[in-house]
Amino acid sequence: MTARRWTIGELLNVSALYLKDKGVESPRLTAELLLALQLGLERVALYLRFDQPLQGEEVAGFRELIRRRLLAEPVAYIRGEKEFWSMVFDVGPGVLIPRPETELLVEQVLQIVRQTREHADDRIRILELGTGSGAVAVALATSLPSSEVWATDISSEALAYAGRNVERHGVSERVHLLQGGLWEPVSPLGVRFDFIVSNPPYVASEIYDTLPAGVRDYEPRVALDGGEKGMQVVSQIIEGAPGFLVRGGWLLIEMSPEQTEAALGVVAQQEVYDSARRVEDYTRRYRVVMARRT
Known part of the structure; x- marks a missing residue:
């Protein structure tokens, strides 16, 4: 037959x-x-x-x-790539897959730059904590040609993908990749930043096992699990960022919509921020909390 x-x-x-x-x-x-x-x-x-x-x-x-x-293997892993900010990034097991809502971090940085910078060629120093595939760092570096970006991650696997993506998009001279948790790799640099951005782990440990199988069983837990109520890393970033921001520098963090109110509370407790607010994503849910160092 x-x-x-x-x-x-x-x-x-x-x-x-x-x-x-x-x-x-x-x-x-x-x-x-x-x-x-x-x-x-x-x-x-x-x-x-x-x-x-x-x-x-x-x-x-x-x-x-x-x-x-x-x-349940993610399509992005099967294909080995994912689109973000109209660019294609290498991804695979060991690195978080970029999500569309994370583009909000890039949009907000660009909006602040447009509103506050008189000259497009003013140097801008940016720190991304937990860069993963490097999507945000690369998007910012390509969108802001005068910027210099430091991008950190605790995972060597993730940084390997980030390195490939930095090379792929031609920004290796302005994006510096560093391995370590939070402030550890940047503390010795003695650099203060105009922007600190992060899409940190923010899934609450207590609900981790309820995540879709494609996320829970394939993507790296270290990039997702944010401890109790998902706020452990978010709070650490808010508390530590003032020591690394210039005066008037901005902190922007992605998180779950249910965490934004609590995050604004942590911001207020520091008494070193102003202009704190939360920003909605395309589904009209609060997704990013941002604040300026006074």
Whole structure:
């Protein structure tokens, strides 16, 4: 009996329905991304070749990718990359996958720069704590050509990805990668920063086991688990940042919407910040807390 000869369009349609039946999020997009990966094409090119027949080994390879996704492996890990700030970043096991809501950190820094800097070429020193893949550091460095960025992470695996992404986007001369927890790697530098930004671990330990399997079982816990109520690292950053900020420098931290009020309370207790506020993400939920050192 002759095996069925699938076209790109037929395989996409059948796979999307199959993934939907299995409860996979964004089934059509998932099928398109994985088939494009298997065929070495851009996703849009699939629709230009809808009637193209596929070879048996191409179908078999695609089915293996689908199998991995059904085991909850993130699409970004399967593909080895993720888009952030309209750029593509290398990702994989051992590094947190960049999320769209984290772009809010970049947007807010750029907004402050536009509002407060008279000259576009004024030097700006930025520190990112917990850089992961380096997405935020690279986005800031490319958006602010006069900036110099120090990006830290406790994980050597994450810094390996960050190093590749810094090179990939041509900012290695202005993005300095340092290994260590929080202030440890920057304390010896004697540098004060205009901005300190962070997407720290903020998942509460007590709910960690309830996370979706693709997050809980694949992404690094060290980048996610923020201790009791998820506030351990957030509080440490708020308390320690004034010693590393210039006067008038800004601290911006991403966190869970449910934590923003408590974080503003920690900010107020320090008595060294002003202009403290929280900023909504695209879903109209508070996502970033920011404050200026007086």
